[in-house]
Amino acid sequence: MMYVMKRIVDHDDKIELPKCMYHIKNPIDLTEEDEICLKINEKGPNNKMTELETRQDELLNKLEILYERIKTISSQCKLDNMSANIQSSNASKVESVITPEEVVLVLSPDSLPWYLNIILKKSNLPIHTTCHVHSSVPSEKLAKIKAFTQKLKTSENPKVNLRLIFKAAADSELKLSALSTPILGNVNILRYLSLAYPTIIPYDHNDHIVDNLLDICHVLERTSEKNKEAVVNRLFAHYKTWIYGDKFSVVDLAAYNLIKQWRNTPKFVSKVWFDKCEKLCS
Amino acid sequence: MVKSEDPSIVVGDAAASKKAAKKAAKTAEKQQKKAEHKASSAQPSTESEPDFSEGLYGNMKMIQSSGEHRDRVYTDVENLSIKMDGQTVWVRARLQTSRAKGKQCFAVLRQTSSTVQLLVSVNEQRKISKQMVKFTGNITRESIVDVEASVVRTAAPVESCTIKDVELVAHQIWTVSSARSQLPLQIEDAARPEKSDEPEALKIRVNQDTRLDNRVLDLRTPANQAVFRIEAGVCRLFRDILTKKGFVEIHTPKIISAASEGGANVFTVSYFKSSAYLAQSPQLYKQMAIAADFDKVFTVGAVFRAEDSNTHRHLTEFVGLDLEMSFKQHYHEVLDTIGGTFTEMFRGLRDQFASEIATVGQQYRVEPFKFLDPPLKLEFPQAVQMLKEAGVSVGDEDDLSTPDEKLLGRLVRAKYDTDFYILDKYPLAVRPFYTMPDPGNPKYSNSYDMFMRGEEILSGAQRIHDPDLLAERARLHGVDTSKIAAYIESFRLGCPPHAGGGIGLERVVMLYLGLDNIRKTSMFPRDPKRVTP
Numbered sequence: 084m085m086y087v088m089k090r091i092v093d094h095d096d097k098i099e100l101p102k103c104m105y106h107i108k109n110p111i112d113l114t115e116e117d118e119i120c121l122k123i124n125e126k127g128p129n130n131k132m133t134e135l136e137t138r139q140d141e142l143l144n145k146l147e148i149l150y151e152r153i154k155t156i157s158s159q160c161k162l163d164n165m166s167a168n169i170q171s172s173n174a175s176k177v178e179s180v181i182t183p184e185e186v187v188l189v190l191s192p193d194s195l196p197w198y199l200n201i202i203l204k205k206s207n208l209p210i211h212t213t214c215h216v217h218s219s220v221p222s223e224k225l226a227k228i229k230a231f232t233q234k235l236k237t238s239e240n241p242k243v244n245l246r247l248i249f250k251a252a253a254d255s256e257l258k259l260s261a262l263s264t265p266i267l268g269n270v271n272i273l274r275y276l277s278l279a280y281p282t283i284i285p286y287d288h289n290d291h292i293v294d295n296l297l298d299i300c301h302v303l304e305r306t307s308e309k310n311k312e313a314v315v316n317r318l319f320a321h322y323k324t325w326i327y328g329d330k331f332s333v334v335d336l337a338a339y340n341l342i343k344q345w346r347n348t349p350k351f352v353s354k355v356w357f358d359k360c361e362k363l364c365s
Numbered sequence: 366m367v368k369s370e371d372p373s374i375v376v377g378d379a380a381a382s383k384k385a386a387k388k389a390a391k392t393a394e395k396q397q398k399k400a401e402h403k404a405s406s407a408q409p410s411t412e413s414e415p416d417f418s419e420g421l422y423g424n425m426k427m428i429q430s431s432g433e434h435r436d437r438v439y440t441d442v443e444n445l446s447i448k449m450d451g452q453t454v455w456v457r458a459r460l461q462t463s464r465a466k467g468k469q470c471f472a473v474l475r476q477t478s479s480t481v482q483l484l485v486s487v488n489e490q491r492k493i494s495k496q497m498v499k500f501t502g503n504i505t506r507e508s509i510v511d512v513e514a515s516v517v518r519t520a521a522p523v524e525s526c527t528i529k530d531v532e533l534v535a536h537q538i539w540t541v542s543s544a545r546s547q548l549p550l551q552i553e554d555a556a557r558p559e560k561s562d563e564p565e566a567l568k569i570r571v572n573q574d575t576r577l578d579n580r581v582l583d584l585r586t587p588a589n590q591a592v593f594r595i596e597a598g599v600c601r602l603f604r605d606i607l608t609k610k611g612f613v614e615i616h617t618p619k620i621i622s623a624a625s626e627g628g629a630n631v632f633t634v635s636y637f638k639s640s641a642y643l644a645q646s647p648q649l650y651k652q653m654a655i656a657a658d659f660d661k662v663f664t665v666g667a668v669f670r671a672e673d674s675n676t677h678r679h680l681t682e683f684v685g686l687d688l689e690m691s692f693k694q695h696y697h698e699v700l701d702t703i704g705g706t707f708t709e710m711f712r713g714l715r716d717q718f719a720s721e722i723a724t725v726g727q728q729y730r731v732e733p734f735k736f737l738d739p740p741l742k743l744e745f746p747q748a749v750q751m752l753k754e755a756g757v758s759v760g761d762e763d764d765l766s767t768p769d770e771k772l773l774g775r776l777v778r779a780k781y782d783t784d785f786y787i788l789d790k791y792p793l794a795v796r797p798f799y800t801m802p803d804p805g806n807p808k809y810s811n812s813y814d815m816f817m818r819g820e821e822i823l824s825g826a827q828r829i830h831d832p833d834l835l836a837e838r839a840r841l842h843g844v845d846t847s848k849i850a851a852y853i854e855s856f857r858l859g860c861p862p863h864a865g866g867g868i869g870l871e872r873v874v875m876l877y878l879g880l881d882n883i884r885k886t887s888m889f890p891r892d893p894k895r896v897t898p
């Protein structure tokens with residue numbers, strides 16, 4: 084050879100012939116890219132988890148706030164709370180002019196609050212009751228009101244001030260402050276009082292039959308003379324020793340308060356039960 | 366011609382009164398000319414027909430007590446009823462309106478608050494001529510007339526009068542005292558209800574200044590008649606209730622040598638060679654009466670306050686009902702007495718003046734007054750708490766401002782449904798120097814205020830009856846002890862513990878009826894801008 088030159092075109096490379104015709108990606112095999120993707124995906128469900136967590140936290144916070152509110156309401160009603168008593172007695176020395184909570188109970192002279200007697204008798208907290216007669220009450224009812232108020236217990240050095248205002252043709256109202264919505268109707272007032280005094284007025288909140296019976300009491304208050312017997316029979320459907328169950332409960336108190344307003348206890352009301360209630364509430 | 370106008374404008378600025386006098390002179394001239402013109406135009410037609418009612422009507426001779434007609438028995442308009450159907454009665458009343466139409470004339474006669482319809486119709490048997498009907502139609506409004514008439518049952522009730530089931534059919538009609546023809550205001554307009562339900566009702570009202578300038582006419586409206594009868598009732602009930610409780614009425618001097626409440630709000634009068642003051646309140650003299658062993662006293666008299674307040678509830682002169690009482694152990698004995706007096710007064714008004722209250726209600730529609738028995742007593746810290754709940758913060762030692770008081774009144778109304786309540790234990794810092802401090806808490810005092818419809822009507826307290834403490838408190842308040850030396854001296858002679866308070870009669874009536882301005886309850890009100898009528 085005269086001149087040796089580099090080969091320009093190389094044809095000596097081995098050409099690999101493919102063995103398979105169409106090449107598809109293995110669905111199971113993970114390439115590196117996919118691995119990175121997975122790692123991101125692992126954090127994905129985490130985001131949802133954190134969302135759930137935050138929502139749960141918020142709900143828990145709301146529950147706590149509600150719990151606090153119920154606590155303040157119950158402390159407003161002055162539940163048996165020894166520490167609260169001690170605190171308030173310390174405070175009262177310095178601020179003897181600050182008076183305790185005022186609760187106003189507006190009543191019609193035809194709807195006297197017999198249930199008050201049981202609370203005043205058994206409550207640990209001293210309650211000071213004052214009674215006022217509104218200008219709308221006609222003079223005929225004054226004697227009836229006076230007879231009731233004279234028997235009410237009242238105490239000095241009170242923690243709660245209870246004012247009874249007798250107003251003509253008024254539905255019973257319990258007002259805790261000038262700005263809050265009042266609680267209307269004797270049955271609803273009793274529901275509230277049973278929250279404030281759970282030991283004195285037992286109220287099983289989980290039992291819907293109790294609520295049903297209370298609603299029957301509410302209807303009985305407003306029903307006409309003709310229907311009274313029918314409604315009373317519905318009320319006493321579960322009657323054994325007490326209206327519902329074998330213990331005194333809020334239903335008995337509501338029914339007793341209502342039936343006592345009627346001039347004569349009718350025959351379809353059990354005299355035994357009525358006398359038992361009368362003894363408790365006098 | 367012009368002289369009748371002058372006396373009313375004498376008091377006041379000289380320059381202003383000259384102008385006003387000129388104006389009044391001009392209007393009087395105008396009215397005279399109008400009246401003359403009317404009279405002259407009426408003359409020609411009457412001469413044609415003979416008048417057979419002569420002697421049954423006309424202008425009565427001026428009543429100079431010459432002794433005629435003393436046997437005549439008059440019936441009050443309010444007593445006219447169906448029971449008197451067919452009887453002939455004599456009535457003296459005012460002619461409120463008259464409407465003549467040809468052969469008939471309808472007129473409305475008014476006596477205090479009662480009105481009745483009068484019918485004068487041409488009738489030969491009863492000797493009523495056309496001229497008589499015309500004469501009746503021409504009687505000026507508000508003239509006082511004597512009428513002899515028969516009481517007749519009406520076919521349909523007369524809606525526009527208070528006496529609806531009967532009317533008067535005239536036999537004789539005489540004018541006792543004529544009013545001038547052009548009146549500065551019409552009683553109908555002044556008596557129209559403030560807010561009317563009917564959309565087509567006339568909207569003409571008379572504004573307050575016009576009413577007060579022509580008070581004589583304005584006071585004739587049924588509502589005003591009722592208001593001042595209620596005011597008289599309040600005064601009478603106050604006297605009766607306290608007298609029954611053993612109080613003695615006293616009268617204290619109004620010309621005094623030194624300001625009692627302290628401050629510059631006194632009127633000065635020239636008193637011979639020096640000057641004196643008009644009493645701001647009978648406070649000092651009430652207390653001296655207690656020290657003089659009168660135990661329980663009250664006084665009803667004028668009170669003068671030189672405050673330049675042009676508000677709806679301030680006057681420079683008003684009637685004060687004050688009371689002072691000695692007690693044994695606790696000032697609440699006095700507080701309960703005052704509260705009980707108010708409750709009895711409200712009850713008395715509600716029972717005895719129901720029709721007057723209804724009459725006022727027809728012109729000024731207002732809700733009836735509500736109160737509790739026994740009266741509601743709150744303490745100042747409780748009130749602060751209630752205001753705090755509503756978003757208004759009041760400092761521990763601050764007084765309540767007027768908007769605060771109004772808001773508190775609404776809150777009390779919402780919670781206790783009462784328009785009257787007592788607020789006890791005010792902070793000491795905002796009370797006068799003679800207020801007794803609270804023994805349990807030096808920041809507060811044994812003082813109280815009473816409110817009606819959210820506005821204060823009474824301010825009272827237990828007074829300091831110890832001269833040394835009194836002198837010390839006066840010094841602390843910066844009151845010159847030399848000026849009140851006589852006052853302090855009266856306590857060196859032995860004085861029982863006592864407390865009391867005072868109310869303004871006009872304000873109580875205004876708030877009881879729920880009116881919006883105190884000038885409505887003062888017959889001839891005095892304020893910084895008004896000294897007449």
